[in-house]
Amino acid sequence: MSWDKIKKAKQQLSREQGTIIKDWGGRIPIALIYPNAYYIGMSNLGLHAIYSLLNSYSEVVCERAFWGRDNRAEQLPPLSLESQRPLSDFAVLAFSITYELDYFNVVQILRASGIPLYAADRDERHPLVIAGGPCIIANPLPLSPFFDCLCIGEAEPILPAMLPILSEGIGDKRDELLKELASLPGAYVPLASSGTPVVRQWASSLDDFPTTSTILTPDTELGNLYLIEVERGCNWGCRFCLVSNAFRPMRFRSIDKLIAQAKLGLKYRRRIGLVGPAVSDYPQLEELLVKLRQMGAGLSISSLRVKPLSRIVLREMAKGGARTITLAPEAGSQRLRQVIRKGVSEDDILESIGKVAEEGIKQLKLYFMIGLPSETDEDIEAIIKLALSGKNILDRQQPGCRLSLNIAPFVPKAGTSFQWLPMTQPSILNRRLSLLKNSLAPKGIKVKSESPAWSQVQGILARGDIKLAKVLASIEEVSLAGWRKAVEKCHLDIDFYAHQRWDTSEKLPWAILDLGTESGHLKAELNRAIGQDTYKKLDKA
Ligand code: SF4
Structure with a gap:
């Protein structure tokens, strides 16, 4: 011991x-x-x-x-x-x-x-x-x-x-x-x-199960917040997203319970962190924030959608000490946002950036994915153009507000409409990342990214079957080199798991589960996203 x-x-x-x-x-x-x-x-x-x-x-x-x-x-x-x-x-x-x-x-x-x-x-x-x-x-x-x-x-x-x-x-x-x-x-x-x-099982009444910080400690990333879950699930139906498919239905907690939980939380922390997949969807969010502010709470929100983004919500957050706002356009071009069903236009994104600037927020983070199905270099150029337009708005309306981009490679997840689709090869992801960094860093926009090589590993595990257990058990050292050695030893075809488009008529390994979303619905969504032409493009990529 x-x-x-x-x-x-x-x-x-x-x-x-x-x-x-x-x-x-x-x-x-x-x-x-x-x-x-x-x-x-x-x-x-x-x-x-x-x-x-x-x-x-x-x-x-x-x-x-x-x-x-x-x-x-x-x-x-x-x-x-x-x-x-x-x-x-x-x-x-x-x-x-x-x-x-x-x-x-x-x-x-x-x-x-x-x-x-x-x-x-x-x-x-x-x-x-x-x-x-x-x-x-x-x-x-x-x-x-x-x-x-x-x-x-x-x-x-x-x-x-x-x-x-x-x-x-x-x-x-x-x-x-x-x-x-x-x-x-x-x-x-x-x-x-x-x-x-x-x-799959889910709780029908969230109010029966309060979900808040149980233990407060300064030794954690969100240690200055008392966290309260406001909702579960999400109705927006973005096609890559596990939450929209596997955590249905969307459920909200009652405002009275949230206020009571915040009252308790304020005994321990001055700031309340509201947690949920898309907190801006909470039906009484404005009322909730106004009440929390009247109670003297500082505020933080885990996720806001680009649209709808209420000025009152932003104002209350700014008054409540929020210094950073995070928005997730996910893709730079309108075409690609339609493929993923993001449901926001370029005008929506720029309008929201303008609202953030008006409320005096000090930092704006934008989340994008690269390697999305059917993506080309033109879509990367569109991210660059969008980020520069956003920076112009901030510089004009709120000089000193920092803009940064968080870039994550698209990883197809089991249980989503994109579960049959391949990931983009790390070499292409790395090239597109360099393009983003080289274009935006000189303009004062910070670009943070996840590692394409580790994202590939994540993709293999996300669509993995029981053969992956043998690889995991064979790892001698947790590193990319250790992973590659184990893959070789177990003769695992990583291309099949990460980079091949799977036939929608074949049985998926995770068909042992019933997540509550019809496979027919997921296939229909996939077809709506990716037409025949795009499939041809994907095959060539
Ligand atoms: S809005 Fe966010 S949580 Fe909701 S489906 Fe889209 S990506 Fe998922």
């Missing part, structure tokens, strides 16, 4: 407010694991929600564990934060997985903790290993051999039915427990699957 690790955990705990410490006696100990660093995980509202939900049951004690830089460098087994116990002491390990590239960390955590990696090699002497989160909901296959149970949907409707089974069955024969779990709605149990698609 590392005394340094224990000391560090205690220091981290001493800076937290809201930590839940429970006695283990007679309770099911569950380790809630975020497979990345504390700094990143503690800004994830989903993690807070599950921690609070699990600990709300008297028969459960839930403690958190992370995979920090020290763990990674020395393959040190993670300890739970609250009682500094090794993961092997817990009855259940519950992973919260939000990002495909964290799959590498899942494998490392199990290995470092001395827990057999494959579910088939574990028995009642080992913890039951379960997972949930957006990546799992979309496509659990690359990780499926490592897990006893994967939760397809939101935790709120799944956990109440799962906990009695765990209470009864932990310690009994593992195959009996797995059979019981497999009978639950939303539970995918790879070793006991009947083959019937697992139906």
Whole structure:
């Protein structure tokens, strides 16, 4: 046992407010694991929600564990934060997985903790290993051999039915427990699957499950905010987006509950962060912001759509101390925005930039994707033109307001209308990124980007099947070189997963799930997006 690790955990705990410490006696100990660093995980509202939900049951004690830089460098087994116990002491390990590239960390955590990696090699002497989160909901296959149970949907409707089974069955024969779990709605149990698609579960009334910061700490990216979830799902239907397809329907919390939660939050933090996929869609947003301001709250909003973008919302945010506004046009040309169904025009984007300037905001961030289906160099030129027009507006109306661009390569996600489409080759993405950077940096526009090489890995995992588990298990070192070595060793055809257009008539690996969106709808949307001519272009690219 590392005394340094224990000391560090205690220091981290001493800076937290809201930590839940429970006695283990007679309770099911569950380790809630975020497979990345504390700094990143503690800004994830989903993690807070599950921690609070699990600990709300008297028969459960839930403690958190992370995979920090020290763990990674020395393959040190993670300890739970609250009682500094090794993961092997817990009855259940519950992973919260939000990002495909964290799959590498899942494998490392199990290995470092001395827990057999494959579910088939574990028995009642080992913890039951379960997972949930957006990546799992979309496509659990690359990780499926490592897990006893994967939760397809939101935790709120799944956990109440799962906990009695765990209470009864932990310690009994593992195959009996797995059979019981497999009978639950939303539970995918790879070793006991009947083959019937697992139906995604979602909470019908969000007000029954408050989702706010549970633990406050300065040691995280959004540490100065008290976070409150205002909504789930999104109705806009952008064709690349998992939220619009796999998190339906759109649901809102009532304004009275949000105000009450903010009142509580203001005891701990001066600023309230409103979280949701498109917070500007919240029907009473203006009223909510005015009330929060009257309560003395500083404000931050996780996501605003280009349109509609209300001046009142921007004004209240500016008065509430918001210094940065983020908007996501996603594509530079009108043609490409239509392909992805973004639903905003160039005039809408420039008008919104003008509104941001008028309200005296100090920084504007614009999010774009490159490598979108049917993209050409002309679409990149259109991003450059749009960014320069935006900069002109800011310079004219609000000199000193900084403009920056965040560029992410398009990654086709399972469960979306673009799931059948290929990613663009990293060499082309790199060239287009250079074009953007070389054109915009001299004009004072900062361009930040995700790595095309790692995005390719993400794309392979996002559309991966069970063969990817073998690659993940073969990785000796988490690096691009380590990944490539494992791919070669396992003879994985990366071109098939990342760069080939898949036939829409073939069965998809993740057809084992029923996300609630008809495959016919996704195909129709794909056809609307990409006509025959564009397909020809794609084949040539
Ligand atoms: S508006 Fe945002 S969250 Fe909604 S579908 Fe489009 S990309 Fe997804």
